[in-house]
Amino acid sequence: MFKNYFKIAIRNLLKHKLYTGINLIGLSIALGVGILIFFFVQFELSFDSFHPESEKIFRVKSHERVDGEMIESFSSPMIVEGTFREEFPQIEKITGFITSGVQAKLPDESRKNQSFLLVHSDFLEMFDFQLIQGSLSQQLRDKYKIVITEATAKKYFGNENPIGKSISLKMGEEFQDYQVSGLLADIPANSSIKFEILMPIANMDFFSDPEGMTSWYSVWGQNIVKLRNPTDVDLINERMEAVMKSALGEDYREGEYFFTLHPLSEMHFSESRGDGGLETTRKSLLWILSGIAFLVLLIACINFTTMAIGKASTRGKEVGVRKTMGANFSQLTLQFLTEAFLITLISTILGVILAELLLPTFNTLFEKELDLSYTFTQLGILVGLILLITALAGAYPAFYLSRMRPINVLKGPLSIRFGKQGLRKGLVGFQFFISFLLISATLIMLNQMNTIRNYDLGFDTEQVLVLEIPDVPSTSFVASLKSSFQQADSYQKALAARSEVASAGITVGTYGDQAFWEVSFPLEDGSIFDFNVNFIGGDYLDVLDLELISGRALNPQIGSDSSSFLINEAFAAAFKWQDPTQELLPSNRFAPHQIVGVVKDFHHASLYQPIEPILFAKSPETVFSGISNLMIRSNTNPRVLVKASSTDFEAFKSALKEEWDRVFPGESFEFTFLDESVAAQYKADERLGKMVFLAACIAILIASMGLFAMVALSIAGRTKEIGVRKVLGASEWSISWMFGKEYLVITLAGLMISLPLSLYLMQSWLEQFAVKAWPSSVSFILLGMGGLGFTFLIVYLQSLRATQINPVKTLKAE
Structure with a gap:
C-alpha cells in the first residue's frame, strides 16, 4: 500500500513540474538557511556541556x-x-x-x-x-x-x-x-x-x-x-x-x-562584567536567529499550502474518483501527506548541500567553528525539521482535499474560487507581512550602522597605528606601569625623530567599551564621583587630532607635568566649573596637582555609551593618591599611537620596525589599526544586520515565487472569463488591473501592518545606542511603493501572457 502511495506521489509531482519546482526551490533555500541557523543554535547551547557533572x-x-x-x-x-x-x-x-x-x-x-x-x-x-x-x-x-x-x-x-x-x-x-x-x-x-x-x-x-x-x-x-x-x-x-x-x-x-x-x-x-578572555554569546541573538529561520521556513510552507489549495480544481476529480472507488478519508490524507513528505525530503537533501556550501561564509560572518558533523543531535534536528515542515506544509491541503464530496467535484468543473479563497489570500498576505517586516528591519539596521560608521567621534582614526609595548612584570602594579611607560617613551621619542612619522603618542587606553580605567572618589556630601582615567604621554593629542578648548597640553618631556591633569568638557560640566584651570579635584585626598587644560568631548568608548567624564594624567601616583575605587577591564600595558607623514605605508612600516628592533631587540613586532578597533565594537550588530538582510532577500525570493504560482493558478482558472472580456472589448490593461488590484490590496495590507510593527520591535534594538537615527519617512514610502510595484509587475506579466491567447481557444465548447 505504501509503495503505491509513493508511486502516485512521484507521478503527481512530475506531472506538475512548475509547482513542484517552485516548492523544491523555496523549501531547499529555506531549509539550507534553517539547517545552518538551527545547527548553530544547537552548537551554542551545547557550550560547556561536555564536562562531567x-x-x-x-x-x-x-x-x-x-x-x-x-x-x-x-x-x-x-x-x-x-x-x-x-x-x-x-x-x-x-x-x-x-x-x-x-x-x-x-x-x-x-x-x-x-x-x-x-x-x-x-x-x-x-x-x-x-x-x-x-x-x-x-x-x-x-x-x-x-x-x-x-x-x-x-x-x-x-x-x-x-x-x-x-x-x-x-x-x-x-x-x-x-x-x-x-x-x-x-x-x-x-x-x-x-x-x-x-x-x-x-x-x-x-x-x-x-x-x-x-x-x-x-x-x-x-x-x-x-x-x-x-x-x-x-x-x-x-x-x-x-x-x-x-x-x-x-x-x-x-x-x-x-x-x-x-x-x-x-x-x-553571560553579559556581566569580568568575562574577559571567555567566549560569550548573547542568548537574545540565538532567539532572533531562530525566529528568522522559522519565519523563512514558514514562508516556504505557506507557498506549499496555498499552491496545494489553488490546485484543488485539478485534483478535485482525482479525489472524487478515488472516493467513488472506495478510498476513505485517512487513505486520501496519507496520500497527500506522502507528497508533502517527498518534497520535504528532497528539499532537505538539497538544503543540506546548500548548508555545506554556505558553511565557510557563515563561520566567517559569525567568527565561529561550526561543523556540520551530523551527530545524533544534529540528525535529530533534521528529522524534526522534515516532520515539522511536512505537517505545516502538507497537513491542511491533505485534510482540505480529502474532505471534498464526490458529487461536487464530479458534476462539473470545480472553480478555483471554491471554498477557501479567503484563506489563500490571508496566507499570501502573511507572506508579504513577514517579507516587509524583515525588509523594514533591515532598512532600520542599515541606516543605524551607516550612521555609526559616518559619525564624528571627535578624534581622527585614519591611518593611526597602535603598537603595544612589551610588558614589564612586577609585583608592584605602579612600578610595572612606570617601567613600561619609560620603555614606551624611549620608543616614542625614536619615532618622533623619523621623517616617516608625523606624530607619535603614548596611551594606556585606546578605544572601546571598558578601554579606559574606571575610577571614583568620595565627595564632601558623601556621594561617589565616577569617571574614567587614561595615562598618556608624547604627542597624544596631536596623533588623534583632539581639540583643546582651553589651557594647554601636558608637557611631553618625561618627568614634566607629573602632577598635572587634563580633563574633558564632561568632567568640567559635572562640577559646573567655568574655568577648570583654576580648580582642583574636590577631595583633599589627592596629592597636590593642577588642571592645565580641557579637551573637547570625544567618544573614547563605542557609541553604545554616552560621553563620560575623563581625566588624563602622566603619573599614576597622583591619581591613585585620591581615588577610592579602581576598575581595570583592559590591558594595562601602554601603547604607542603613530601617524604616518606620507602615503608610503611600506616605508612607514619599515621605519617603525627598525626603531622597534633597536629599542626592543628580540621582541616580536606587531601592530593594529585604530579604525579597525573602532569597527570591531559593532561587529555583533553588523553580523545581525547582514543576517536579517539575507533573510529578507530569501523571504522576498520565496514569496515572489509563491505569488507567481498563485497568480498563474488564478489566471488558469479564469481563462474563459478573460476570453469573454476580450471579445466584449476589454483592454489588456483592464484585465491586468482586474487581477492586480486583488493582490495589491493584499500587499498594501501586509505593508500597513508590518511597517508600524517593525518600528515598534526595532525601537528596543536602537535603544542600546547612545547615538541613534531612524530612516527618513521617504525611505519607508519608497519601500512601500517598491513593494506595490513589484507585486503589480508579477501580476501584469502573468496576465499579459493570458491576454495574448486567442479567445477562440478558450471559449470553444469542451
Missing part, C-alpha cells in the same frame, strides 16, 4: 554596592579560593583562573606573546579537558611545571614528544624555563574557557605582591567551584553573609559586598 559546577559572582548602585561582576579576589574551601564543606573542588601573558622564546630564538591560564591544581579534575600524556594527579602542583595543548606543543616542539621539554617565558625581568609535565587534547570548540598553557597559580608572585593576593578588594580573574550536590548552592548563598562578616571584620557592611554562585551553563551567555 557540569550541573555541579558554578562560577563565583561578586556583588559590590558603589554609590548606591550594586555592581555585579564575575571577577573575584584570589582569597576567595582559600576562604571558600575552608568555610563551605559543600564545596568539593575549587579553582581560580587568571588570564595572563608574557613573552616566550620560540625554538628559532624569536619571541612572541604567549597567553596562559594561572589555575589551582583542582582545575583539571573539575573540567573534562582530555589529558593525553602525564599523570592527572601530578599536574599543576609544581610551580615550574606546565600543561600545554597539542597545538601549543606543535608550535614549540614540532612532532617531538613535549613531555619533559621546557618553554622559556619572561617572568619578571628574566626568562624562566617551565617544564612540560602534561599534554592536553586541543580544547573543544564548544568550550567557553580557551587556553594554550595551564600554569600553577603559585606563579602569581611574579605579578602581585602578597597584599594583593590576600586582599578582598584586589580582584584577579575568576573563581569556579564544584559542589558535592548541586542543591547545596542555595545553602551557600544563604550562608554567604555570615562568611563575609567574619572575613571582612571591621570593613563589613551588611549587603554591601558579597558573592553568589551561578551555574556553569550560564557562562557562555
Whole structure:
C-alpha cells in the first residue's frame, strides 16, 4: 500500500513540474538557511556541556554596592579560593583562573606573546579537558611545571614528544624555563574557557605582591567551584553573609559586598562584567536567529499550502474518483501527506548541500567553528525539521482535499474560487507581512550602522597605528606601569625623530567599551564621583587630532607635568566649573596637582555609551593618591599611537620596525589599526544586520515565487472569463488591473501592518545606542511603493501572457 502511495506521489509531482519546482526551490533555500541557523543554535547551547557533572559546577559572582548602585561582576579576589574551601564543606573542588601573558622564546630564538591560564591544581579534575600524556594527579602542583595543548606543543616542539621539554617565558625581568609535565587534547570548540598553557597559580608572585593576593578588594580573574550536590548552592548563598562578616571584620557592611554562585551553563551567555578572555554569546541573538529561520521556513510552507489549495480544481476529480472507488478519508490524507513528505525530503537533501556550501561564509560572518558533523543531535534536528515542515506544509491541503464530496467535484468543473479563497489570500498576505517586516528591519539596521560608521567621534582614526609595548612584570602594579611607560617613551621619542612619522603618542587606553580605567572618589556630601582615567604621554593629542578648548597640553618631556591633569568638557560640566584651570579635584585626598587644560568631548568608548567624564594624567601616583575605587577591564600595558607623514605605508612600516628592533631587540613586532578597533565594537550588530538582510532577500525570493504560482493558478482558472472580456472589448490593461488590484490590496495590507510593527520591535534594538537615527519617512514610502510595484509587475506579466491567447481557444465548447 505504501509503495503505491509513493508511486502516485512521484507521478503527481512530475506531472506538475512548475509547482513542484517552485516548492523544491523555496523549501531547499529555506531549509539550507534553517539547517545552518538551527545547527548553530544547537552548537551554542551545547557550550560547556561536555564536562562531567557540569550541573555541579558554578562560577563565583561578586556583588559590590558603589554609590548606591550594586555592581555585579564575575571577577573575584584570589582569597576567595582559600576562604571558600575552608568555610563551605559543600564545596568539593575549587579553582581560580587568571588570564595572563608574557613573552616566550620560540625554538628559532624569536619571541612572541604567549597567553596562559594561572589555575589551582583542582582545575583539571573539575573540567573534562582530555589529558593525553602525564599523570592527572601530578599536574599543576609544581610551580615550574606546565600543561600545554597539542597545538601549543606543535608550535614549540614540532612532532617531538613535549613531555619533559621546557618553554622559556619572561617572568619578571628574566626568562624562566617551565617544564612540560602534561599534554592536553586541543580544547573543544564548544568550550567557553580557551587556553594554550595551564600554569600553577603559585606563579602569581611574579605579578602581585602578597597584599594583593590576600586582599578582598584586589580582584584577579575568576573563581569556579564544584559542589558535592548541586542543591547545596542555595545553602551557600544563604550562608554567604555570615562568611563575609567574619572575613571582612571591621570593613563589613551588611549587603554591601558579597558573592553568589551561578551555574556553569550560564557562562557562555553571560553579559556581566569580568568575562574577559571567555567566549560569550548573547542568548537574545540565538532567539532572533531562530525566529528568522522559522519565519523563512514558514514562508516556504505557506507557498506549499496555498499552491496545494489553488490546485484543488485539478485534483478535485482525482479525489472524487478515488472516493467513488472506495478510498476513505485517512487513505486520501496519507496520500497527500506522502507528497508533502517527498518534497520535504528532497528539499532537505538539497538544503543540506546548500548548508555545506554556505558553511565557510557563515563561520566567517559569525567568527565561529561550526561543523556540520551530523551527530545524533544534529540528525535529530533534521528529522524534526522534515516532520515539522511536512505537517505545516502538507497537513491542511491533505485534510482540505480529502474532505471534498464526490458529487461536487464530479458534476462539473470545480472553480478555483471554491471554498477557501479567503484563506489563500490571508496566507499570501502573511507572506508579504513577514517579507516587509524583515525588509523594514533591515532598512532600520542599515541606516543605524551607516550612521555609526559616518559619525564624528571627535578624534581622527585614519591611518593611526597602535603598537603595544612589551610588558614589564612586577609585583608592584605602579612600578610595572612606570617601567613600561619609560620603555614606551624611549620608543616614542625614536619615532618622533623619523621623517616617516608625523606624530607619535603614548596611551594606556585606546578605544572601546571598558578601554579606559574606571575610577571614583568620595565627595564632601558623601556621594561617589565616577569617571574614567587614561595615562598618556608624547604627542597624544596631536596623533588623534583632539581639540583643546582651553589651557594647554601636558608637557611631553618625561618627568614634566607629573602632577598635572587634563580633563574633558564632561568632567568640567559635572562640577559646573567655568574655568577648570583654576580648580582642583574636590577631595583633599589627592596629592597636590593642577588642571592645565580641557579637551573637547570625544567618544573614547563605542557609541553604545554616552560621553563620560575623563581625566588624563602622566603619573599614576597622583591619581591613585585620591581615588577610592579602581576598575581595570583592559590591558594595562601602554601603547604607542603613530601617524604616518606620507602615503608610503611600506616605508612607514619599515621605519617603525627598525626603531622597534633597536629599542626592543628580540621582541616580536606587531601592530593594529585604530579604525579597525573602532569597527570591531559593532561587529555583533553588523553580523545581525547582514543576517536579517539575507533573510529578507530569501523571504522576498520565496514569496515572489509563491505569488507567481498563485497568480498563474488564478489566471488558469479564469481563462474563459478573460476570453469573454476580450471579445466584449476589454483592454489588456483592464484585465491586468482586474487581477492586480486583488493582490495589491493584499500587499498594501501586509505593508500597513508590518511597517508600524517593525518600528515598534526595532525601537528596543536602537535603544542600546547612545547615538541613534531612524530612516527618513521617504525611505519607508519608497519601500512601500517598491513593494506595490513589484507585486503589480508579477501580476501584469502573468496576465499579459493570458491576454495574448486567442479567445477562440478558450471559449470553444469542451
